[in-house]
Amino acid sequence: xxxxxxxxxxxxxxxxxxxxxxxxxxxxxxxxxxxxxxxxxxxxxxxxxxxxxxxxxxxxxxxxxxxxxxxxxxxxxxxxxxxxxxxxxxxxxxxxxxxxxxxxxxxxxxxxxxxxxxxxxxxxxxxxxxxxxxxxxxxxxxxxxxxxxxxxxxxxxxxxxxxxxxxxxxxxxxxxxxxxxxxxxxxxxxxxxxxxxxxxxxxxxxxxxxxxxxxxxxxxxxxxxxxxxxxxxxxxxxxxxxxxxxxxxxxxxxxxxxxxxxxxxxxxxxxxxxxxxxxxxxxxxxxxxxxxxxxxxxxxxxxxxxxxxxxxxxxxxxxxxxxxxxxxxxxxxxxxxxxxxxxxxxxxxxxxxxxxxxxxxxxxxxxxxxxxxxxxxxxxxxxxxxxxxxxxxxxxxxxxxxxxxxxxxxxxxxxxxxxxxxxxxxxxxxxxxxxxxxxxxxxxxxxxxxxxxxxxxxxxxxxxxxxxxxxxxxxxxxxxxxxxxxxxxxxxxxxxxxxxxxxxxxxxxxxxxxxxxxxxxxx
RNA sequence: GGGGGAGUAGCUCAGUUGGAAGAGCAACGGCCUUUUAAGCCGUAGGUCGUGGGUUCGAGUCCCACCUCCCUCACCA
Numbered sequence: 001x002x003x004x005x006x007x008x009x010x011x012x013x014x015x016x017x018x019x020x021x022x023x024x025x026x027x028x029x030x031x032x033x034x035x036x037x038x039x040x041x042x043x044x045x046x047x048x049x050x051x052x053x054x055x056x057x058x059x060x061x062x063x064x065x066x067x068x069x070x071x072x073x074x075x076x077x078x079x080x081x082x083x084x085x086x087x088x089x090x091x092x093x094x095x096x097x098x099x100x101x102x103x104x105x106x107x108x109x110x111x112x113x114x115x116x117x118x119x120x121x122x123x124x125x126x127x128x129x130x131x132x133x134x135x136x137x138x139x140x141x142x143x144x145x146x147x148x149x150x151x152x153x154x155x156x157x158x159x160x161x162x163x164x165x166x167x168x169x170x171x172x173x174x175x176x177x178x179x180x181x182x183x184x185x186x187x188x189x190x191x192x193x194x195x196x197x198x199x200x201x202x203x204x205x206x207x208x209x210x211x212x213x214x215x216x217x218x219x220x221x222x223x224x225x226x227x228x229x230x231x232x233x234x235x236x237x238x239x240x241x242x243x244x245x246x247x248x249x250x251x252x253x254x255x256x257x258x259x260x261x262x263x264x265x266x267x268x269x270x271x272x273x274x275x276x277x278x279x280x281x282x283x284x285x286x287x288x289x290x291x292x293x294x295x296x297x298x299x300x301x302x303x304x305x306x307x308x309x310x311x312x313x314x315x316x317x318x319x320x321x322x323x324x325x326x327x328x329x330x331x332x333x334x335x336x337x338x339x340x341x342x343x344x345x346x347x348x349x350x351x352x353x354x355x356x357x358x359x360x361x362x363x364x365x366x367x368x369x370x371x372x373x374x375x376x377x378x379x380x381x382x383x384x385x386x387x388x389x390x391x392x393x394x395x396x397x398x399x400x401x402x403x404x405x406x407x408x409x410x411x412x413x414x415x416x417x418x419x420x421x422x423x424x425x426x427x428x429x430x431x432x433x434x435x436x437x438x439x440x441x442x443x444x445x446x447x448x449x450x451x452x453x454x455x456x457x458x459x460x461x462x463x464x465x466x467x468x469x470x471x472x473x474x475x476x477x478x479x480x481x482x483x484x485x486x487x488x489x490x491x492x493x494x495x496x497x498x499x500x501x502x503x504x505x506x507x508x509x510x511x512x513x514x515x516x517x518x519x520x521x522x523x
Numbered sequence: 524g525g526g527g528g529a530g531u532a533g534c535u536c537a538g539u540u541g542g543a544a545g546a547g548c549a550a551c552g553g554c555c556u557u558u559u560a561a562g563c564c565g566u567a568g569g570u571c572g573u574g575g576g577u578u579c580g581a582g583u584c585c586c587a588c589c590u591c592c593c594u595c596a597c598c599a
Binding site: 004005009058060062064065080083084098099112113114116132136138139140141142143145146157200201244246250251392412417433440493518 | 530532533534535536547548549550551554555556557558559560561562567568589590591592593594596597598599
């Protein structure tokens with residue numbers, strides 16, 4: 001069947017050529033964004049005209065009169081093609097158009113009898129003939145696997161999907177702007193590393209032929225960014241991919257985007273302020289009415305923006321089935337995430353690791369025996385694991401999914417944190433993680449800059465960590481760098497994909513990554 | 524890897540107890556100059572995920588496998 005449709009379309013393509021028209025178009029830079037056209041239309045104005053370009057999403061052919069919807073990246077509107085308004089060749093061309101073709105139409109701009117703003121074309125230009133029909137015009141592409149594997153079809157037909165990726169870009173731009181405003185410089189450090197480190201994860205391995213050397217795709221940029229602190233770069237950040245050779249889930253993609261930043265002469269308290277500012281301001285930015293208005297034009301199918309856009313009480317809101325954004329309380333930014341309402345307003349709640357563990361598990365992080373008992377009660381295998389690993393297993397099992405509202409968890413068990421400075425109490429590390437909606441979003445510490453302690457930490461193996469998942473791979477050059485003296489510093493990592501999930505109400509990380517990793521299709 | 528769910532036309536989906544594979548959209552032919560998922564008349568389109576099995580007969584029942592989704596495990 002598909003072959004037949006493609007053959008029909010190739011026939012039409014040939015007929016287009018016989019008309020002397022290039023079916024693959026060429027430069028066309030006179031078109032105006034559709035959202036702008038709809039926005040400037042004046043009901044009392046006369047002699048208005050427009051020139052728009054985009055993909056045909058709907059065609060209603062009435063013989064000598066054709067109505068069609070044309071969509072560009074910011075909006076959709078109606079065009080009308082009439083036999084007696086076009087020259088003979090253009091009319092022949094109009095009758096050969098299919099859903100999915102890219103065209104441009106120019107002519108007078110008027111409302112139709114039923115009130116829809118419409119370009120009554122006097123010029124029609126074919127920009128690209130489409131040989132494969134688009135998905136169903138009303139339901140769009142629903143099949144989840146197809147949406148991930150053939151993202152171009154998802155983007156073409158599902159505006160709410162495009163919307164998520166537009167927001168992703170806006171959020172990352174916003175974060176970069178905030179960091180630049182604080183005097184941070186963006187750097188790029190190796191993705192391919194001879195020694196991997198900075199996190200506890202299994203790496204991907206690759207090979208450089210000329211050097212005949214195995215290299216690892218980085219699991220973290222941390223050790224390189226700290227070298228830059230040694231070199232005198234006092235405020236650095238990197239937003240880039242990390243690769244971890246681990247399982248896939250709704251919260252894990254093997255390659256994911258991480259923000260890491262380091263600030264000399266700061267500590268984890270400063271990192272908390274920065275985290276709060278980045279995330280709460282990104283949420284406020286993304287919930288701003290101006291953005292909601294622009295988005296709304298996608299759903300409007302040609303009705304003028306403004307008709308649906310004024311929300312009562314100055315609140316911004318947006319509802320399209322599963323993607324909903326709202327600013328609910330004035331002065332606070334509250335966004336829905338699934339069944340939850342998450343309040344992104346600063347300041348975020350703070351609690352120590354030990355307080356939370358006592359509250360939810362009834363044991364102290366300093367009492368290894370009690371933690372083991374609790375672990376057995378929870379069905380966690382605690383044999384052959386060090387106390388700190390058992391404690392953390394209990395923490396993850398009992399506390400994590402309770403942390404829906406933004407919460408800084410402070411002061412981790414020192415044994416879990418080889419790169420972190422100890423507190424006055426040597427058993428704790430000056431580290432926090434930020435949890436939201438039960439997900440780990442950020443991780444930061446007051447950085448360890450004592451080379452002797454750092455070396456000892458890296459040499460010590462913790463029992464209970466799986467083979468190959470330890471960060472204790474000795475990086476002599478990193479230790480040498482510390483011997484030259486690294487300023488006391490705060491370091492922060494934020495999982496960008498998860499932030500995007502929270503701010504776009506996406507329950508799966510695959511919905512915020514354009515091309516998530518799936519099993520390759522066989523044959 | 525364990526558990527649960529799904530896979531039927533290009534797309535969105537029905538398919539009863541096992542008894543002749545369906546609808547809408549898209550496509551093709553025809554009518555139609557103000558339609559809104561246009562309408563009307565007609566035509567065509569299927570390896571029912573793959574491979575076995577049970578049966579007179581399998582989209583439907585059984586087994587294995589493939590892919591995706593959810594969940595658990597894994598995972599800073």
